[in-house]
Amino acid sequence: MTRTRPGWLIALCAVTLSGSAWLPWLSTSANGGGHASVVGGSVGAIVLPPRFGVGQVIVLLAAVLLVAGAMIGRELFTRSASFAALAVSVAIAALGIWYYRLNVVAPITAAYGLYIGAVAAAGAVGCSVWALVNAVRR
DSSP states (O other), rough: OOOOOOOHOOOOOHHHHHHTTTTTEEOOOOGOOEEETTSOOETTTTTOOOOOHHHHHHHHHHHHHHHHHHHHHHTTSSSHHHHHHHHHHHHHHHHHHHHHHHHHHHHTTEEEHHHHHHHHHOOOOEEEEEEEEHHHOO
């Protein structure tokens, strides 16, 4: 019987989150419409400030989460990598909530990229807890 390895699922969630960063996270129909991604690209009526912000931090932490997930999957420093994956995935979830609270105000609404990112972040938190439990039990 094979053992379960949640590390690869954590890595999959991190890749999904990174991919969703390029999709529209914000959308509006006011002033001709427009949308914006979490990495800072915007088209149309949405204008984001030209600075390094929460969205870019989410993308950087998704890369760290990918490495931690791969380490768990390959069984390298499993306990520390599991703890790091849990900390990073919770931080990503918190930053996603902060991004939502900062940017989603009328007439700007959340777009499908934000929902994909939220599901990926929630999946990463769940799989990180699973990985940490497995690492502690061994």
